Amino acid sequence: MDSKKTQNRIKIIEESSIKSDRFDRQKRIAGWDQEKIKNARIMVIGAGATGNEVVKNLTLCGVGTIYLIDYDLIESSNLSRCVLFNYTNSLEKYKADVIKETCKNLNPNVKIISIKQELNSIDKNLYKKSDVICSCLDNLEARLEANNYAYYYNVPFVDSGIDEFFGSVQVVYSGDKNAACLQCGISDKDLEIMWKKFSCTGQKLNTNDSETEGIIASIITTTSIIGGIQSQQVLKILLGLSSFKTKGQWNPKIGEPLIGKQLIYNGISNEFITISKLKDPNCWTCSYKGQKIGGK
Amino acid sequence: MPELPYEIWDRRVKNEINILKKLGIVDPKSIKWYDNSVELWLKLKALGFIQKYGNENLNVAPKTKHRVFIKINRSFPYPGGIDFCWHSELYHPNIHPVELQNSTYLGTGYICLNVLRKWSKLSDLETTSKALQILAENPNPDDPLQYNICLDAASFFKKHPIEKLKRIFNIERFHIPKEKKSDDIIIYKD
Numbered sequence: 001m002d003s004k005k006t007q008n009r010i011k012i013i014e015e016s017s018i019k020s021d022r023f024d025r026q027k028r029i030a031g032w033d034q035e036k037i038k039n040a041r042i043m044v045i046g047a048g049a050t051g052n053e054v055v056k057n058l059t060l061c062g063v064g065t066i067y068l069i070d071y072d073l074i075e076s077s078n079l080s081r082c083v084l085f086n087y088t089n090s091l092e093k094y095k096a097d098v099i100k101e102t103c104k105n106l107n108p109n110v111k112i113i114s115i116k117q118e119l120n121s122i123d124k125n126l127y128k129k130s131d132v133i134c135s136c137l138d139n140l141e142a143r144l145e146a147n148n149y150a151y152y153y154n155v156p157f158v159d160s161g162i163d164e165f166f167g168s169v170q171v172v173y174s175g176d177k178n179a180a181c182l183q184c185g186i187s188d189k190d191l192e193i194m195w196k197k198f199s200c201t202g203q204k205l206n207t208n209d210s211e212t213e214g215i216i217a218s219i220i221t222t223t224s225i226i227g228g229i230q231s232q233q234v235l236k237i238l239l240g241l242s243s244f245k246t247k248g249q250w251n252p253k254i255g256e257p258l259i260g261k262q263l264i265y266n267g268i269s270n271e272f273i274t275i276s277k278l279k280d281p282n283c284w285t286c287s288y289k290g291q292k293i294g295g296k
Numbered sequence: 297m298p299e300l301p302y303e304i305w306d307r308r309v310k311n312e313i314n315i316l317k318k319l320g321i322v323d324p325k326s327i328k329w330y331d332n333s334v335e336l337w338l339k340l341k342a343l344g345f346i347q348k349y350g351n352e353n354l355n356v357a358p359k360t361k362h363r364v365f366i367k368i369n370r371s372f373p374y375p376g377g378i379d380f381c382w383h384s385e386l387y388h389p390n391i392h393p394v395e396l397q398n399s400t401y402l403g404t405g406y407i408c409l410n411v412l413r414k415w416s417k418l419s420d421l422e423t424t425s426k427a428l429q430i431l432a433e434n435p436n437p438d439d440p441l442q443y444n445i446c447l448d449a450a451s452f453f454k455k456h457p458i459e460k461l462k463r464i465f466n467i468e469r470f471h472i473p474k475e476k477k478s479d480d481i482i483i484y485k486d
Contacts, residue, residue, distance in 0.1 A: 120298075120299065124301075141297055141298050142298070144298040144374075145298035145299060148298060148299070148300050148301060148304075149301055152300075152301040152303075152304060153301075186417065187417075188414070188415075188416040188417060191374070191375050191415050191416065191417070192375075192414065192415075194297065194374070194375055195375035195376060195413070195415060280417070282417060282418065284300065284308075284373050284374075284417070285300065285304075
């Protein structure tokens with residue numbers, strides 16, 4: 001039985017390709033299809049610490065196109081945890097542009113399109129063009145916006161969050177009708193915190209309250225762990241989605257992504273736990289397909 | 297604030313406006329659709345008071361019809377997705393109407409309403425409109441808006457609680473529209 005399994009996994013590889021093919025090692029993974037990776041278009045929202053990790057990983061894996069959305073400039077405080085920025089030529093430049101330039105050295109075949117706009121002003125067609133959407137953001141509002149459009153356009157959405165030694169990754173996909181989306185897990189308290197940022201007239205308030213300011217403690221070890229898991233989810237979706245769409249099952253060699261689930265990393269207790277997220281029947285984003293719009 | 301994709305937002309807003317139409321509190325002719333917003337006027341029935349001079353002890357008179365302007369933005373149903381503007385005159389500590397009595401200036405239309413500040417996942421146009429009716433009938437003089445007329449109204453309603461005013465004006469119970477059952481779902485279809 002074991003020998004049969006082993007035989008199935010043997011691939012015939014030309015000796016010359018072992019050294020010359022940069023993707024040789026990953027191609028040896030059962031279920032891997034480098035063409036799918038090469039043809040993929042990934043939207044990465046946020047080019048901060050986690051965004052750096054995700055773009056680096058996807059670039060090295062040979063993803064075809066990355067739409068990188070971030071309008072921020074690089075500051076000194078970014079340099080402690082962003083692998084694609086450096087002290088000599090990155091400061092005061094757009095994060096998206098610097099990542100694009102650095103990644104040319106990592107893999108010149110990857111096309112990175114830097115979009116230096118706020119998320120709510122981007123061309124919404126970009127969501128439709130993408131095969132997977134990754135959110136590497138530091139605020140709930142933008143996350144929810146990305147979630148809403150990803151869900152609407154049936155594009156798998158991989159969200160991550162970081163806080164000190166803690167991190168989480170969640171995948172949303174409207175192709176799985178029973179799976180919760182990001183909005184499903186939003187509480188009234190979250191809405192209250194979002195609203196606190198704005199005055200009654202809808203203008204943004206200046207506040208030193210760390211809860212509303214959005215600046216969170218962060219360390220590269222956590223961001224690289226979470227960025228690594230997030231990138232892996234993207235690859236699993238790219239490699240397994242066609243099987244899920246045609247057979248209703250994820251490729252067993254690649255495994256099922258975290259759709260409707262949240263993986264939580266606790267760096268204090270050195271634990272990973274995965275929880276299933278409950279679908280909210282009154283969700284503003286995903287209940288519309290069940291004809292429950294408005295009202296109760 | 298985040299926004300929903302336009303089609304979802306459009307369907308939700310149409311459905312919620314339809315609920316208001318069925319409750320008879322929206323003027324259908326007032327609804328104006330723009331690219332990224334909808335404007336409409338609410339016709340609320342609630343027992344409020346306006347200033348009325350002539351009586352030395354009690355300078356108010358009941359007023360039961362009110363007009364509120366509403367603008368629904370693209371960020372609806374997220375917090376701040378609706379702008380409210382109380383238009384018709386009202387003597388109230390928590391409402392600064394646009395039409396100010398005995399003034400050549402216009403008021404701000406601001407409404408100090410907990411439902412707006414504590415926006416929840418179940419908040420919608422219907423619950424908010426009902427909350428406006430309740431607020432009009434139940435002024436909170438302990439938390440007035442910082443406008444002279446609102447501060448004045450606050451001290452007035454502290455001296456003359458609403459129950460006392462109802463007795464004076466011989467108003468036993470003001471009729472507000474019958475509440476729908478909580479499990480009613482109205483689906484709007486084009």
